[in-house]
Amino acid sequence: MRRYVILFTLLVLFVGVTIWMTAIQQVGMFKMFPPGKVVRETIKHLQIVGAAEAIAIGIGVPVGFIATRRAMRFVSPVLVGIANVGxxxxxxxxxxxxxxxxxxxxxxxxxxxxxxxxxxxxxxTYAGINSVDPAVKEAAQGMGMSRAQVTWRVELPLARPVIIAGIRTSTVVNVGTAAVAGMIGAGGLGELIVTGIAVRVTQLTVQGAAPTAALAIILDSLLGEVENVLTPRGLKVMKEKQWQQ
Amino acid sequence: MIRLENVYKTYPDGTEAVKDLNLEISKGEFCVFLGPSGCGKTTSMKMINRLISLTSGKIYVDDKDIMSFNPNELRRNIGYAIQNIGLFPHLTVWENIATVPMLKKWSKQKQLDRAEELLELVGMDPSVFMYRYPSELSGGQQQRVGVARSLGADPDILLMDEPFGAIDPITRSKLQDEFLKIQAKIKKTIAFVTHDIEEAIKMGDKIALMKAGRLVQYDDPATLLTYPKDEFVRNFVGADRVLKGLRLYKAKDVMKEPPVTVKIDEDPARVKKRMEESNTKWSMVTDEKDRFIGWIASDDIKGSKSIKEIYKPPTVTAGPDTPLNEALSMMINSTIGTLAILDEDGKMLGVLSFDIIRDMLGQEESEQQKETKASGEKS
Incomplete structure (x- = not known):
């Protein structure tokens, strides 16, 4: 509950600052960006993040999964090493x-x-799948589950919370990184920030930075909910037990 | 029925895990694979449901070569329980138990009914546990669910890899007893792996003792204990093998009629005379309804007016199904050295004493010697 209050307060703050900055219209000789522009760039920002994230999930989850297969046991340490160094x-x-x-x-x-x-x-994904108890997998196989059934019925449900946590982290980081992409002319809220820095008008920079922060908070909360919904109930019960001990 | 013929298992690194294993487990028989770690007992068991592939040799299940089955189909028809249980943490108790029925595409209602039936079989209340998650259960309860799950689709054959290994000794012993009761009802053909000789003796109809990939001796527990084939077997079963063997007998098998029983309202002087005649030091005292109430010592009788004043209530009593090893330790603990065996109503069935047990062991030994001599002459 306290977490939601803090998040909501921050959200109101950042949205408020954005509206305030847009409302002052002019600082000295510089005009502030009009509301339409702010909205357009916010949508553009979301597009960049969304597109990048969609491709990242589409490729990252299968790659992480394949890396856990026995046939890949010599390749996967290298792969995971690259992911870490990257x-x-x-x-x-x-x-x-x-x-x-x-x-x-x-x-x-x-x-x-x-x-x-x-x-x-x-x-x-790699860590999540690898953390599934070998005894659980052995039992599944020993009772006659096919490989695909072991994956879909056992490994993926058990790894799901960890996989989604990875997606959540990457999305939030991505919102910030997308702002940097303003520097290579990609558009999005980064464009407002870069402009502000270039002409040394703090208000312009804040006009881009505040909505970026608001986006990060919104996406993080949303994906937090997704994580919660997609975590199997049995695992939540298990976590509660562990806390009590 | 399970039959292994000339089974070998050699791992890619050259380790010979199992060498020339020949063995048959009859229908409804409880066979324990016993041996020190690395003797190949688990490998042997896992080859039966093809979790480990054979290098050479044949394994037959109900006279059909296991290689003629699809491995997943084969496994769905063989129950499987392991030491670390491996319950699915994200599924409820009933979903865990119904795993194989689900794989066999039974209807949901049938799955639920089966899960309920099996929970009852392993002594857990379905109304309490059906919708719990594994993490909400104690270790013993998880193990019970593991056993229930292995019985999911009512397979004829069960493979059990130290299923009671990871729990505390008290719960383990309780689960062993319960499982024996269940087995008496369901009569599955069981291959059971353990390194615990006590467990093997307690559970097995037959024990397959293995060493370094080879089968050393395959016999029923009594024979294994009485006639260890070689030095290895003798060492493995331990110097206390005679004591261990006592577990195989129940009080009712060897108890004797008490030489003298005394009614509570009998005249002490007459009792003393009877006891002196039969040369017994302690006699059992029963009440009006023939229930055992205690012991009387002939030395205590002198001059007493009534038995009631001088008899001693028993410190311990045993039932007809008490294993002899337990009966013996009860005797050692009691001051009298004689143990009363009572039925559920407290009526006297017989007595056990050190002498009775010693006589019994002597007889066993000589009978089996005769048998082996006879069979030796035949061959």
Missing amino acids: QTVPTLAFIGIAGAVLGMGYRAAVVALFIYAMLPIIRN
Whole structure:
């Protein structure tokens, strides 16, 4: 409950600041962005994040899953190593490289973002599937479940909360990274921030930064709910038990 | 029925886990694979449902080669229970139990009915436990659900890999007793793996003792204990094998009629005379309704007016189904050295004493020696 109050307060604060900044219309010789522009760039921002995230999930979850298969046991440590190291590369460098290779704009931004967003998804999927108790898998196989049944009925339901947690982390990080993508002309709320920095008008920067923060909070809460709904009840019961002990 | 013929298992790294294993488990028989860790007992068991593939040899289940089945089909018709239980934490108790029925596409109602029936069989109240999750159960309860789950689609054959290994000794012993009762009802053909000789003796109709991938001795528990084939078997069953063997007998098998019984209202002087005549130190005292109420010592009788004043209530009594090993330790604990065996109503059935047990062991030994001699002459 307290968590919701804090989140809601922050959300109101950031939305309020955005409206306030838009309402002052002019700072010295500089005009603030009009409301229409703010809304358009917010939608653009969501598009970039959404597209990158969709591709990242589409590729990251299967890759993370395949990495847990026995046949891949020599490859997967390398793969997971790359995923870990990849996350330490600064986002700015990532986006810079993508921009240089693919040309400035929306496409480069989505590619950079999707690669970056895929890493935590691969890592969490791999960890989630690997954390399934071997005894549970052995029992499933010993009772006559086919490989596909073991995967769909046992491994994936049990790994689901961890996989979704990875998607949630990656989405929230992505909202921030997408703002940096404004620097390579991808559009989105980053454009407002970059403009503000370029002309040294703090109010303009805040006009872009506040809605970015609001987006991150909204998406995080939404995915938190998704995580909650998709976690099997038996696992929630188990967690509660562990807390009590 | 399970038959293993010339079964070998060699792992890719060259380890020979099982060598030339030949063994038959008859229908309804409880066979225990026993041996130290790494002897190949678990490998042998897992080859039966093809969780581990054979290197060479044949395994037949009900006279059909297991290789002629689809492995998943085969496994759905063989119950499987393991030490770490492996209940599905995200599924309720009933869904866990109905795993194989679900795989066999039974109707939902049939699955529910079966789960309820099995919970009752393992002594858990369905109205309480059907919709619980595994994490809400105690270790013993989880193990029961594991056993119930292995019986899900009523298979004729059960494979059990140390199913009572991971629980505390008291609960384990209780679950063993309960499972024996269940087995008496359902009469499955069972391959049961353990490294615990006590468990093997208690549970098995037959014990397959293995060492380094080979079957060393395959006999019923009494024979294994009385006639260990070689030094390894003798060491494995332990120096106390005679004591362990006592577990195989029940009080009712060896108890004797008490030489003297005394009614509570009898005249002490006459009692003393009778006891002296039959040379017994302690006699059993019964009340008007023939129920056992205690012991009387001939030394205590002198001059007493009535038995009532001088008899001693018993410290321990046993039932007809008490295993002899337990009966013996009761005797050691009691001051009298004689144990009264009573039925449920407290009526006297017989007595056990050190002498009776010693005589019984002597007889067993000589009878079996005769048998082996006879069979030796035949062959």
